Each structure stands twice: as C-alpha cells, then as structure tokens.
Amino acid sequence: MRNLLDFIKSIRILLLFLFLETMALLFTFNESAFHGAASFQFFTGINNRIMAVRSNVVSFFNLLDENRKLVEENMRLREQLKESYIISDQRVFTVNDTLYRQEFEYLTASVINYTINYQDNYITLDKGSEQGIEEGMGVYSPAGVVGIVDHVSKNYCLVRSVLHSEVTVSTTIKDKGVTGTCVWDGVNYAYGVLKDIPVHVKLKQGDTLLTSNYSSIFPAGIPVGYVTEFSTDATRAFYNVRYRIAADFGNLSSVYIIRNLIKGELEELEKLKEDKDEQ
Amino acid sequence: MNNKLILTNIFRFLIVIFLQVTIFNYTNLFGYINPFVYLYFILLIPFETPMWIALILAFLTGFTQDLFVSTGGLHAAATTAIAFLRPVLLRTIVSKREYESGLQPGVSDLGWKWFLTYAGVSILIHSLLVFYLDVFRFSHFFITFKHALFQALATLFFVALFEFVVNIRKK
Numbered sequence: 001m002r003n004l005l006d007f008i009k010s011i012r013i014l015l016l017f018l019f020l021e022t023m024a025l026l027f028t029f030n031e032s033a034f035h036g037a038a039s040f041q042f043f044t045g046i047n048n049r050i051m052a053v054r055s056n057v058v059s060f061f062n063l064l065d066e067n068r069k070l071v072e073e074n075m076r077l078r079e080q081l082k083e084s085y086i087i088s089d090q091r092v093f094t095v096n097d098t099l100y101r102q103e104f105e106y107l108t109a110s111v112i113n114y115t116i117n118y119q120d121n122y123i124t125l126d127k128g129s130e131q132g133i134e135e136g137m138g139v140y141s142p143a144g145v146v147g148i149v150d151h152v153s154k155n156y157c158l159v160r161s162v163l164h165s166e167v168t169v170s171t172t173i174k175d176k177g178v179t180g181t182c183v184w185d186g187v188n189y190a191y192g193v194l195k196d197i198p199v200h201v202k203l204k205q206g207d208t209l210l211t212s213n214y215s216s217i218f219p220a221g222i223p224v225g226y227v228t229e230f231s232t233d234a235t236r237a238f239y240n241v242r243y244r245i246a247a248d249f250g251n252l253s254s255v256y257i258i259r260n261l262i263k264g265e266l267e268e269l270e271k272l273k274e275d276k277d278e279q
Numbered sequence: 280m281n282n283k284l285i286l287t288n289i290f291r292f293l294i295v296i297f298l299q300v301t302i303f304n305y306t307n308l309f310g311y312i313n314p315f316v317y318l319y320f321i322l323l324i325p326f327e328t329p330m331w332i333a334l335i336l337a338f339l340t341g342f343t344q345d346l347f348v349s350t351g352g353l354h355a356a357a358t359t360a361i362a363f364l365r366p367v368l369l370r371t372i373v374s375k376r377e378y379e380s381g382l383q384p385g386v387s388d389l390g391w392k393w394f395l396t397y398a399g400v401s402i403l404i405h406s407l408l409v410f411y412l413d414v415f416r417f418s419h420f421f422i423t424f425k426h427a428l429f430q431a432l433a434t435l436f437f438v439a440l441f442e443f444v445v446n447i448r449k450k
Contacts, residue, residue: 012331013330013331013334013363016331016334016335017334017359017363020334020335020338020355020359021356021359021360023338023352023355024338024341024342024351024352024353024355024356024359025352025356025412026352027345027351027352027355028350028351028352028353028356028412029351030351047300047346047347050300050301051300051347054300054301058305113347113348113349115304115348115349115350116307116311117307117311117312117313118348118350118353118413119413119414120350122349124349158349186414186419187419187422188310188311189310189311190310250307250310
C-alpha cells in the first residue's frame with residue numbers, strides 16, 4: 001500500500017498533466033460539454049460584457065464604413081420595390097396584397113465577438129432569448145449570409161458562422177436554376193466551396209450564389225458568394241466550385257437575425273410524415 | 280517566492296490577457312494570424328514555481344483564451360503541454376549561466392539568444408498543437424503547417440517586442 005502511494009506521489013505531476021489535458025480535449029471535441037455546462041454561463045456572461053464594451057468602441061470607428069454598407073443595401077432593396085418597376089403588360093393588372101403572408105421577420109443585432117481562424121468559428125451577438133431569439137435562426141449581414149444561431153442565453157446568442165465545418169447552406173446560382181450546397185473547407189476565411197452542381201450547367205466566373213428557396217432558415221435570394229474558380233470533380237458529374245464569400249468576415253458589426261414565422265407549422269407537418277413512416 | 284514576484288506575475292497575466300482579448304484576437308494579420316501573445320505570461324512563469332502550480336496556471340491561461348474565442352479547450356490543451364515540456368526544454372537549451380535560484384526567465388538574466396530559443400521552441404510547439412488539434416485531419420497537412428509556422432513567427436515577434444519594451448523600462 002505504501003509502495004503504491006509512493007508510486008502515485010512520484011508520478012503526481014504526470015497524473016495532473018494527463019487530467020488537465022483530458023479536460024481540455026474533452027471540451028475541445030465535445031462542444032455541448034463546453035457550451036452547455038452551467039458553470040461557464042457565468043464566465044461567458046462576464047466575457048460578453050467585456051466584449052460588448054470593446055465592440056462599442058470599435059464600431060464607433062467603423063461607423064462610416066457601416067453607413068456605406070447600409071446605403072448600398074438600401075439601394076439594392078429599393079431596386080426591388082414595386083415602384084421601381086414599370087408595368088410592361090398593359091392588360092388588366094391587379095395587386096392583391098392579401099395574397100401575401102409574411103413568412104420572415106427580421107431583427108437587428110450587433111456582433112460583439114467573433115473568430116475566423118479556426119475550423120469551427122463562432123460569432124456572439126447581443127440578442128438572446130429575452131429578445132425572442134431561438135436556436136436555428138438564420139443570420140445575415142447587409143453583404144450576405146453569416147451563419148445560424150446555435151446557442152441562446154438570456155441576452156446573448158452564439159452563432160455558428162458559415163466558417164464552421166458543420167454549417168451547410170442550400171444555394172442556387174442566380175439565373176441558372178440549379179441548387180447546390182455551400183460548405184467551408186477550413187482553409188481561407190474569404191472563400192468557400194459549392195458542391196453538387198452538375199457539369200451540364202454553364203458556369204462562369206463572377207456568377208452570383210444566392211440562398212435557395214428549399215431552406216426554411218433563410219429567405220430565398222440572400223447573397224452567399226461569387227464564383228471565382230471551378231473544375232470538374234473526380235466523378236466528372238459535378239463541379240468543384242470555389243467562391244468568394246459575400247459577407248465580409250474581416251469586418252462584421254451589424255447583422256440581421258431571421259425568424260421564420262411559419263417554420264413551426266412546417267416542422268409539425270413534416271413530423272406527421274415521420275410519425276407515419278414509423279408506424 | 281516573494282510577494283513582489285507574485286504581484287508582478289498577476290499583473291503580467293492581467294495585462295497580456297487584456298491585450299489578447301481586446302486587440303490581438305482581432306488583428307487577423309494576412310487574413311488569419313492572431314498572435315497568441317498570452318503565451319508571454321506562461322513563458323515568464325518563474326523557474327522555482329512548483330510544477331503543479333505551473334501546470335494549473337498554464338491550463339487556466341489557455342482556458343481563458345478558449346472562453347473568449349469559443350474553442351472549447353483547444354488553447355488549454357496546448358498551453359498545458361508546453362508547461363509540461365518546459366523542464367525538458369530548459370535542460371536542453373544551454374545558457375551561459377546555470378539555472379540557479381532567484382534567476383528569472385527573461386532577457387535581463389539570461390540574454391537574448393537564450394530567450395529567443397526558449398520562446399521560439401515553446402511557441403512553435405504551441406502553434407502546431409493548436410492548429411493540428413483544431414484541424415484534426417491531415418488532408419490539409421502542409422497548409423496547416425504553413426499557418427502554424429507563420430502564426431508562431433508572428434507570436435514570437437510580439438513576445439520578443441514585449442520583452443524588449445519591458446526591459447527598456449527596467450534600465
């Protein structure tokens with residue numbers, strides 16, 4: 001017994017080292033253990049407060065740039081207004097607005113912390129459950145898609161950015177009518193990879209990638225990126241497309257969070273189908 | 280260890296963490312480099328600190344950075360490893376003077392050549408661990424190595440700069 005105690009004493013530093021490493025690796029590879037543990041809520045609360053002060057200071061110096069981006073977005077949106085179009089069809093024309101039902105609702109939020117140089121990057125926003133944020137909501141900046149809400153606390157939320165190994169965005173190529181999946185290969189924060197585009201589609205550099213209407217997270221038509229290069233993959237049936245990510249991850253400050261008002265209904269409906277399958 | 284030394288270290292910890300989380304986590308030099316200047320604190324933990332305290336301090340420093348950049352325990356794993364390897368590293372790097380008690384790691388006691396070797400090796404190990412643990416697949420082996428190497432160089436530059444500035448003040 002004494003020998004055993006002596007032995008443990010002689011390797012106590014090694015044991016401590018192994019214990020600390022195991023903890024660290026557990027937190028690294030088990031995200032829910034890290035984000036979920038109640039003891040961290042306290043620390044993240046403090047962190048978020050410090051980060052909020054920092055982002056206030058930084059965003060003050062970015063106001064000019066931010067203004068310009070918003071003006072550009074306004075311009076783009078104005079172009080889509082009914083008033084920007086002339087009626088080319090001179091026959092009877094009615095606009096019946098009750099035909100439309102609002103599907104998406106937008107909330108604004110400020111970025112208070114973000115990373116871009118890991119494999120799984122996260123963004124902290126200053127809105128949380130008290131402001132009606134829920135897991136799975138889409139986030140985009142005036143320039144393009146940013147990410148999907150992953151964890152929500154009372155006043156903050158943690159967003160998986162599109163620079164995350166597990167985030168995929170359903171994407172169409174503008175005016176081409178094909179849909180693919182955007183992923184990130186973890187190499188460069190400015191570029192992503194678009195998969196599942198069949199080779200019969202005529203691609204060219206600079207083609208715009210937009211969110212598709214298959215997603216219940218993002219409304220259709222938000223910019224995702226711009227094609228920079230493409231080649232056929234090993235099967236020769238699909239393209240490997242590299243694209244420049246539309247959102248400027250080097251300089252994020254104001255973003256929109258998207259709430260899908262009929263997502264609950266959709267999910268209920270799809271759940272019915274699953275229940276039926278099980279029977 | 281006297282109280283002044285403990286206070287100096289606490290003060291140093293607060294300063295480097297503050298600089299790390301407010302400035303260096305957002306610098307993005309060449310698109311992806313955020314120098315890990317918080318390593319400056321771990322590198323300068325006094326030699327006579329008991330090993331178990333050094334390990335725990337390194338873990339906590341890395342973990343603080345993890346909390347700020349939401350990386351789980353990535354930095355904690357790497358910092359704990361370099362703290363564990365430090366005695367081996369110290370035995371390998373010869374200095375002009377013996378590591379006698381009262382000697383502090385740093386330029387003023389052991390000179391630039393010693394400091395740059397010691398800091399350089401520690402920082403390189405740390406950067407490689409952080410980047411390879413993060414990727415955890417070897418398909419990007421060379422590009423990850425390049426990232427880690429540039430990351431290490433940038434970190435070493437800033438750590439040496441800190442050391443330089445601190446020593447100007449002393450003289």
